[in-house]
Amino acid sequence: MPARNHSLSCFVTDAMRILFLSYWGLNDGLTTSTVFPHLRLLQERPDVEAIRLVTIERGAEAQAALTFAPGYATPKISFEPLRSKPGRNVILNKMEDFTRFPKELIRQAAEFRADFIIGRGAPAGALAYLVWQKTKLPFYVESFEPHADYMRESGVWKAYDPRYLFQRHWETRQKQLAQGLMPVAENYRRQLITEGVPARRIVTVPCSVDATAFAFDAAARQRVRQRLGYPGPEAMVGIYVGKFGDIYYDEEAFALFRAAADHFGPGFRLIVLTPQPEAEVRRKLAAVGLSAEQAFVTKAPHAEVADYLSAADFAFAPIRPAPCRLFCSAIKIGEYWASGLPVLVTPGVGDDSAIIEAEEGGAVFDVTRPGSVAAALARLSILLAVPDYRTRIHELALRHRSSARAREAYAALLPVGSAA
Template identity: 80%
Template structure:
């Protein structure tokens, strides 16, 4: 097989590193795959610079050619230009590379794959298939009259009808797709997978990071990895950090790994009384994230509740679990909130319910008193987020 793998994110985006590269390695290891062409979408500075793709010497089947977005002061005009030009560029790449099909990562990439199908009838599959248009609408990022919402909603409908296979990230969404009439034989659930061993707890790294940050061994360390705003809480997240500090007392420390502006994040932390002696903020390379997770005791996942969140899969939760961290999460997040409650993988809080946060923190504290809690929670990542799920889905769906 020759596969054109289309990612909607850039080469240096954390989501590419954490979710695309592991899948490329799975394809590389298949004897029936002869070549893979990775296509990313580059925006901002990366759209103007030379990009070096390196997945290691063992990835000899994989080549790389990006699509480069042209800068524009108007984001809507920029996206319109992308979705008119990129399909033509992909058709050119397909004529050159001669893939058997396109494997698109995410519903926006699936939209581009569908637009190529319109012109060429090149088969396509969509993994990490989620209701992206609904996400953006319910998050307040798009409005119901926004052309991006209207087009994406239509393109998702066409993906459901025409894709050779869909790989939603939550079983909740697979069931919804079946109710909508998509044949069950064309759908396999593949949660955002993690390399559980790469993220496993490392006592040496934990001690090294704590010493560097000046955090004592007795400190109770919470960690948050990700953005603020959009589908995540913003000010509410900082209030949550404050609540954790109040609950755990003077021993509480916080690590925040975020792409958001560091000065702005520090200012918001300071506003809730968490200064640099208690809270560390940085933008860490993905390879360093496991070290910070090992240095922590529990993790935050403050995803803003919305009806379509039932259909998502946060990569950070899988990484947290792989490190053995119980997760403080909102209700209705993919399959994970239910797993957390049923299998003691953390605690669920609901800001709409008075007293929910301290009750959830108490459950976390009780979990952390169990001597084997990290090893037990690590097994949740092995069971629910293993790359084996990817391998099985590819075997079932791909030709």
């Protein structure tokens, strides 16, 4: 194979060899839902020779034997993790990662003969930039968001936290040096242009979903409802998938569940799929008067989420508002829409809050405005009364969350040099 030129002005003429870096672990739900679909798109391209998936493993997973699932392994895709050292202060651990991992990535890139790196998310983009600093290996960043400001506005990081200061600097360098940026919201694409990033290097790619895999399944609906003992087809079921706290509401979310129960009456049931301890979630449910009979709580594998969505009638997205939230794309909203579920969402969530208001994809509530939750629930009731509402809302996923958006972005930005 001819020697590979990593000058920023060059075009790759060989079949491409891509090092794809996920900031999440191999078994993380975000890797399953957002990384694997993009690997499939890339491997379908005839000009892609090989892909090396690199994940970052922390905690117990960092010591585990990891196996790339047969359903995802192909002759084009190989896998090698980066393993974080366990048992240290989280800040020191992350800082150590950002000194050690670039060296390991440089080794991997040379061994794999990578033409460029695609980093999934701004933290992965930071590592890709640190590799570029030493090697000038070109890089792209997809799911590019202002991660540092997200973490600060959510109260996870302080303005003086070294993690915040370094990540913000690295995001600035990504804007300046990445071959291409793929923000998840059109709002952020416009913001990046105002900051001076050339428009030709930016393509918006919202977090895409497999609309077929998450499509409504009547048989799954009946099966799950029977298993959970719900009182016939008249039961009104709301569902929430995700965590509580940090960028999501906590106490406010449980108050919202209570308001929904009051609005829909005795037939209301709640499904909560969360990685957080069931006992902790049940204590909070009990505190707002929701019993074990009314609420089902579990940690479900991502492969089972679609069946639970089919069992529900609408969904909750209690995302804590913050200025940077305008630039995000919640994967859960795309999955809700794909199942045909109208969504109760807070204002200013990426492009989605505006889409929900303009295209009747649910209802927007603001806990700081008296009467807003009640009005949103009333609006939701109107949407739920429309015949075949699930089919219409499913189309929102097809329009706004199709993987075709990622395919178009790759076509516009790859190979190296086409966005320079």
